[in-house]
Amino acid sequence: xxxxxxxxxxxxxxxxxxxxxxxxxxxxxxxxxxAADRALKETAVEHMARMERLLxxxxxxxx
Numbered sequence: 175x176x177x178x179x180x181x182x183x184x185x186x187x188x189x190x191x192x193x194x195x196x197x198x199x200x201x202x203x204x205x206x207x208x209a210a211d212r213a214l215k216e217t218a219v220e221h222m223a224r225m226e227r228l229l230x231x232x233x234x235x236x237x
Contacts, residue, residue, distance in 0.1 A: 207213045216224065 204213070
């Protein structure tokens with residue numbers, strides 16, 4: 175595709191550093207969300223039931 179970034183070639187060591195930074199940022203965001211009570215605490219069974227309900231809702235809405 176013209177004018178669109180598609181690939182980057184780089185040494186693996188800087189790539190791993192970038193990935194580690196991304197993971198650390200995601201962890202920090204998760205901790206912030208938990209501290210601000212923007213996270214759900216549920217069992218795996220509760221989570222799966224909630225996902226099923228959302229799928230049914232989406233199917234009913236034609237999504």
